[in-house]
Amino acid sequence: MISPDALNLKPPSLDEIFDDNLSIFEQLYWLKL
Incomplete structure (x- = not known):
């Protein structure tokens, strides 16, 4: 997850x-196989 501090330092694109x-969805998908 993105922390508020990280957002303050540099808003992610x-x-x-x-x-x-x-990447998170891929991990969850493969774990369910």
């Missing part, structure tokens, strides 16, 4: 947010 979310 949409690409970075999507990359993080995709």
Whole structure:
């Protein structure tokens, strides 16, 4: 997850947010197989 402190220091780009979310979803997906 993105911490408020990190947002204050450097707002993440949409690409970075999507990359993080995709990696999480991929991990959850493979764990359920």
